[in-house]
Amino acid sequence: MQTTLFDLTGKVAIVTGGNGGIGLGMARGLARAGASIVIAGRNKAKSEDAVRDIETLGAKALAVTVDVTDKASVADLVEVTLKQLGRLDILINNAGMSVRHPAHTLSLDDWHTVIDTNLTSAFICSKAAYPAMKDAGGGKIINIGSMMSIFGASFAPAYAASKGGIVQFTKSIALSWAADNIQANAILPGWIDTALTRTAREQIPGLNENVLNRTPAKRWGNIDDLAGAAVFLASSASDFVTGTAIPVDGGYSTQG
Structure with missing residues (x-):
């Protein structure tokens, strides 16, 4: 039975990159807990598919096409969310990508693309x-980190x-925002079976x-x-939890 502590009924969440992979998994978790979901992504058709997926759970969902590296596009995302759903309670900064080359062969353009998509977008x-x-x-x-928040990656x-x-x-x-009753935390996914990691398995022997x-x-x-951690950090259960990662x-980071 759902407890009030983890109940997200009436809350509105934006999930960037929520149209697939771990973003969709977290969006589903928030939807099951009662939240309305804004799927923010570049691929309109894929986002609309994700909305239909979430609506089967009985939740309200909305797809917004956005470039998370562009200030004006993100401002439009927030404006549409407020206009159509009336509020914004939860933001999951999940949009991300990777280019797999060691530093000596990585181009500056690729460096900027990855940093802008994964980090600047969260800002x-x-x-x-x-x-x-x-x-x-x-x-x-x-904010969605990675095992690479902890470990180095010669290939990325x-x-x-x-x-x-x-x-x-x-x-x-x-x-900065604790005084405004805004809690900010990170989730560091381990090795999750997604399209991104399937490609990594093909590229990394x-x-x-x-x-x-x-x-x-x-x-x-x-x-x-990823759903449980996302619901916890999005709900009142984590009101005294902030600044954590x-x-x-599955215990990957506990190994020496």
Whole structure:
């Protein structure tokens, strides 16, 4: 039975990159807890498919096409959310991508693309959401990091840098906005079975075996494994939790 502590009825959440992968898994979790969901992504058709998926759970959902690296596009996203759903309580900064090259072969353009998509977008979206959350008396920001927030990645230095930065950015806004009753936390997914990691398994020899050997749970995660942490950090259950980074990784990061 749903308890009031984790009840998101009447709340409105924006999930960037929520039209697939772990973003969709978290969006489903929030929808099951009662929230209305705004799927924010670049691919309109994919976002509309995600909306239909969420609506089967009995939740209200809306697709908004957005470029999360563009200030004006993000401002429009927040404006549409407020106009159509009346409020903004939860922001999940999940949009992300990777380019897999070691530092000596990584182009500067690729570096900027990854940093802008994964890290700068979280700043742009959080800043845009802040006034609505402050005016409402509080809010929840959930930034999505990675195991690369903890470990280095020889094959993806820009991705690792962006995800390390996500944790420090989360701590910074948690401090800045605590007085406004806005809690900011990060989720650090482990190795989750998504289109992105399937490509990684094709490009990185031995990755599948290494993940299974190191993960105590002896499996890859699935996108719905992120739902519980997202609901916790989006709900009143976490009102005294801010500035944290929570691994959801089957124990991967506990291994020495």
